[in-house]
Amino acid sequence: MNQKIILAILLSGTMALSSCKTNKSVAAKSATESSKSKGSDDGMKAxxxxxxxxxxxxxxxxxxxxxxxxxxxxxxxxxxxxxxxxxxxxxxxxxxxxxxxxxxxxxxxxxxxxxxxxxxxxxxxxxxxxxxxxxxxxxxxxxxxxxxxxxxxxxxxxxxxxxxxxxxxxxxxxxxxxxxxxxxxxxxxxxxxxxxxxxxxxxxxxxxxxxxxxxxxxxxxxxxxxxxxxxxxxxxxxxxxxxxxxxxLPEDPMQPRIYDPRVGFFTIDQIDYSSSALKADENTYIRRWRLEPKDPEAYARGELVEPVKPIVYYLDPGTPENLKEYIKQGIEDWQKPFETAGFKNAIIAKDAPSPEEDPEFSPEDIRYSVVRYVASTTRNAVGPSVSDPRSGEIIESDIIWYHNHLRSYRNRYLLETGAANPSARTLNTDPEEIGEMMRQVIAHEVGHALGFPHNMAASFAYDVEDYRDGDFTQENGIAASLMDYARYNYIAQPGDENIRFVRQMGPYDHYAVNWGYRVIPNASTPEAEVETLNKWIMEKAGDPKYKFGRQSSSFDPQSQTEAIGNDPVKASTYGIKNLKYVAKNLPEWTSDTTNDYDDLEELYGELLGVWNRYVGHVVTNVGGVNEDLKKPNQPGMVYSNVDKETQKESVEWLNENVFSTPEWLIDPSIVQNIDYAGYAETMRAAQARHLTNLLSLDRIGRLLNAETVNSDYYSAINLFDDARKGVFAPNGKLDIYERNLQRAFVDHMSYLMTGEMQRGRRGGDYYDVNQSDVRSIVRGELNSLQSTLRGKMRGTNDTITKFHYQDLLARIDNILNPEK
Structure with missing residues (x-):
């Protein structure tokens, strides 16, 4: 063969081999880069x-x-x-x-x-x-x-x-x-x-x-x-x-339990698009711990059975020794309600292990729920929890107790029960009584951590006079649920015997734990449980001891924070009678024993707060709407207006106890030892607060709305007429408190002529004020008031009173004729 041809063939083969290697190299590089882009670990640091x-x-x-x-x-x-x-x-x-x-x-x-x-x-x-x-x-x-x-x-x-x-x-x-x-x-x-x-x-x-x-x-x-x-x-x-x-979160989510608003629980919400209905299902599930019986067969027979995994709370290692027993009692007080649900030893309190006993123990470990004792001047206690949003299962919670919180309870104990309870008339409350208060607060916060919100209807379950009955209070406490904001029995009067003054667990707590935690055998889906859950509710329907009242129902006199008894007027009458006794003796119980005015000043400020709460409970009756949560197959309406007589009685009570100056609140032996001035302003602010609350736009709106559903109703005109007559009742020379309150009334009328309703979260109170009767009613009231003031001005010779009436008339003229 020709040498040139042979050489060409050899060169061609070499080039082909070289080209093959090159192509393989490029392909390998490309594959590597592609691998990296898809998450390869090549090229990373060792x-x-x-x-x-x-x-x-x-x-x-x-x-x-x-x-x-x-x-x-x-x-x-x-x-x-x-x-x-x-x-x-x-x-x-x-x-x-x-x-x-x-x-x-x-x-x-x-x-x-x-x-x-x-x-x-x-x-x-x-x-x-x-x-x-x-x-x-x-x-x-x-x-x-x-x-x-x-x-x-x-x-x-x-x-x-x-x-x-x-x-x-x-x-x-x-x-x-x-x-x-x-x-x-x-x-x-x-x-x-x-x-x-x-x-x-x-x-x-x-x-x-x-x-x-x-x-x-x-x-x-x-x-x-x-x-x-x-x-x-x-x-x-x-x-x-x-x-x-x-x-x-758990690999296997707990089976959810469908929420019913007639029983109070914290909740989670889900929208399920796989529904066969004509719209997506809006599902709400309760938040609760996963409790499963160790012996399901015995549990199904009605025997008390321990849970597979009980709820355990450890005490913070920094907890003072003298308080530990009360904290443990507060935690384990929930054992009885859980027994109602079929579980024994369902919730347990333990001391935190020492480093020698368990060097790995930490309050921050999610496996451990802890009652944390916080060295802080904050006066509070809280019971937060963490739950699985897929099912509502509570996974862990830490109860937080702030050191100074007991001072709040000492103060409230003295102010609210001191008249009828001699042991409360001291700054050094008996340690066992303080311990009992702490026990109940801890139990209340544990209740939140178990899934329960406040039940503000629980204190409305008992008749006012029952709170003066020693046997009744010892058995029933002061509310049907520990989850109400009912802390003390402020109704009992001096001379009443064997009274329990501090709250305790109630029948609603047993009912709610059973409803939320009892395992329903053979119910393999949330929907399969509903019939049984509804049956339990209907068995208690109509009994006020088992009613749930939402804290957000600010319009409902049955569900008020810090209130007790089923008649706010009667309860607040007893409460204020006790406060007058306490105010009279407050210096003796404080500054006279300490030779210092600090405690007197602190307690006097809180006494004003207690008085404000009692007054607020009565104000809620006016324009009040009772909320009774129920299903369509239950008789009666969900919302009903408070009756006319109760509303009128409430305004008369306010005229007598608030708008007629409560001079007992301005006791010189108190105010002149804690401040050099400001007494008139303190009273002005308190009276004006309740007056503007009574004549608020949302309350007026509810009264106007009542006209549409009730032929015998307490009208907005009735309210203005009764309030005006109370505020402007005094004749002759007016004192500074009366003048201040009358100015507050006229100034509020000015606001009502221009103010607008703000849309709330639920939107129920919102209405168009401009196109309502509000402005016309206010205008009519101001015209009537002008005539009244002219007559009063002619009937007085007191200079400051005459100037006061002239000023009010000028203010009213500016309201009615703003462009003059």
């Missing part, structure tokens, strides 16, 4: 280069590594896409944040999250169970998904993978030290109020990250630059400590 020998590692749900000032999560791949609950709480709070209505322990956000891998990143996705399809095979499932796209809270670069490739490592330092609104604790309103500019990164840092078997706890110290902070204004900043709890 594990030991990220998690170095300097790392401090905490084992738990995730491994948490601290390397110098950086924190890393080592997330097991088998936890990716699993539902977790991220709960944000304020761990430590600056003074007066939120106007004093926020406390350490306040929850600021709660959201379901999941960790998901996307290419070379780990995404923290926010999930929602408010809109679901219970049937995951339904065609509409895809529509729900694409119309509820899950937002990404944060995207993390993957730093490395574990040596066995079963976990992914990310750096969470920036995430937990940045100003992320979902975690910050300062909402837009607070930021606006305090003129927050930005997070000061130099004064913000991760305090600690701890990993436990079912949760991870992060503490962050945040400092924000703010022009108008709530306290320590010279610093120009707000500092607070946040706690982030990330909790692994």
């Amino acid at each position: 594990y030991d280069k990220v998690i170095t020998k300097e790392a401090k590692t905490d084992e738990g749900l995730f491994k948490v590594h601290q390397v110098k000032d950086k924190y890393y999560y080592e997330i097991p791949n088998n936890t990716l896409k699993k539902d977790m609950l991220l709960v944000s709480r304020i761990a430590q709070i600056p003074s007066n944040l939120g106007g004093g209505y926020m406390n350490a322990g306040s929850k600021t956000n709660e959201q379901v999250v999941s960790w998901e891998r996307f290419q070379d990143k780990i995404l923290l996705k926010v999930k929602s169970y408010s809109e679901i399809t219970r049937d995951s095979t339904a065609a509409i499932t895809n529509s729900v998904k694409v119309n509820n796209y899950e937002p990404t809270l944060y995207a993390f670069d993957i730093e490395t993978v574990s040596k066995d490739s079963t976990a992914t490592v990310i750096d969470v330092t920036k995430f937990f030290s940045s100003d992320i609104p979902a975690l910050s604790g300062l909402n837009s309103r607070l930021r606006s109020t305090y003129k927050v500019r930005n997070l000061d990164s130099d004064r913000s840092f991760i305090n600690s990250i701890k990993s436990f078997p079912e949760n991870i706890e992060v503490k962050q110290d945040f400092t924000y630059n703010a022009s108008e902070p709530p306290s320590n204004g010279s610093v120009g900043s707000i500092s607070l400590q946040m706690n982030q709890s990330m909790i692994l």
Whole structure:
């Protein structure tokens, strides 16, 4: 063969081989890049280069590594896409944040999250169970998904993978030290109020990250630059400590129980699009702990059975020794209601184990619910809980008790029961009596943590005169439920014997625990339980001891906070009679024994608050609407107006006890020893508050509305006429209190001529004031008042009184003729 041809063939083969190698190299590079884009671990740092020998590692749900000032999560791949609950709480709070209505322990956000891998990143996705399809095979499932796209809270670069490739490592330092609104604790309103500019990164840092078997706890110290902070204004900043709890939710959600508004429970809401009805189902489920009997067969036979997993509360190691027994009693007082539901030893109180007994124990571990004793001057106690939004299952709760809260109860005990209860007439309340008060407060907060809201109708279940019966009060306490805001028996009078003055567990608590927690055998779906649940309600229907009254029902005199008894007029009459006795003796019980006026000043201020509450209970009768929650198959209406006679009696009571100056509240032996001035202003503010509340737009609107459904009603005109006659009853020389109150009346008339109704959350009280009868009624009242004042002015020779009437007439003229 020709050598040139042979050489050409050899060269061609070499070039072909070279081209083949090149193409394979390009293909391999392309495959590698493609693999990386799909989440390959190639090209990442070696594990030991990220998690170095300097790392401090905490084992738990995730491994948490601290390397110098950086924190890393080592997330097991088998936890990716699993539902977790991220709960944000304020761990430590600056003074007066939120106007004093926020406390350490306040929850600021709660959201379901999941960790998901996307290419070379780990995404923290926010999930929602408010809109679901219970049937995951339904065609509409895809529509729900694409119309509820899950937002990404944060995207993390993957730093490395574990040596066995079963976990992914990310750096969470920036995430937990940045100003992320979902975690910050300062909402837009607070930021606006305090003129927050930005997070000061130099004064913000991760305090600690701890990993436990079912949760991870992060503490962050945040400092924000703010022009108008709530306290320590010279610093120009707000500092607070946040706690982030990330909790692994149960693999198998608990079977939900369908909510019925006739029994009070905290709830979760879901919209189910897999319904066969003509619209999506709006499902509401109660929040409760998962209690399952150890022996289902014995339980079904009606025997008391222990739960598989009881509810256990541990006492904070910092709890004072002298208070521990009362806290434990308050927790375990709920054992009896749970026995009504078929469970024994369902809730247990324990001391926290010592480090020697259990070195791993921590109050922050989600496996442990704790009654935390907080060394704080805050006067409060709270019972928050964490629940699974998929089912309503309560997973954990911490009861928070603030040290100074007992002082509030001592003060209220003295003021509300001191007239009839000699043992309350002291600043040094008997330790056993204080302990009993603490026991009941702890039990009340545990009730919240068990799923129960306030039941404000429970104190309306008993007749007013029953509170003066020793045998009755010893057996029944002062309300049908511990979950009412009924703290003390302020009705009992001096000389009444064997009276119980402090609240206790009641029949409604047994009923509600049974309704919410009793296992219904063979009911495998929430819907299968409804017939039995409704039967239990109907068995108690009509008995006021088993009625639930919502705290939000501000229009309902049956469901009032801090009230007791089924007749607000009679109850407040007894209460004020007792307050007069207390006011007369207050110096003797305080300053005379301490040789100091501080306690007298504090208690006098709180006495005014107690008086205001008693008055407010009567005001609610006027324009009052009774709310009796019921189903259509029950007789009677859900909403009914308070009868005409009761409303008229209430206004007459206000004229006598409030608008006719209560001079006993301005006792010189008190006021002249605690302040150099301001007594007239104190009384003016108190009287004006109740007058404007009585003549409020929402109350007038309810009276106008009553005309449409009731032929014999107390009208808005009746209200104005009765109130005006009370306020302007005095003749001759007027004192400063009478003059102040009359000016308050006229000024409020000016507001009613121009004010507008604001739409509330439920919208029920909203109406168009301009096109209602309000302006015409006010105009008519002012015209009548002009004639009355002219006559009164002619009948007085007192100079200041005459000037006062001239001023009122001028004010009325300006209201009626604003353009003159």
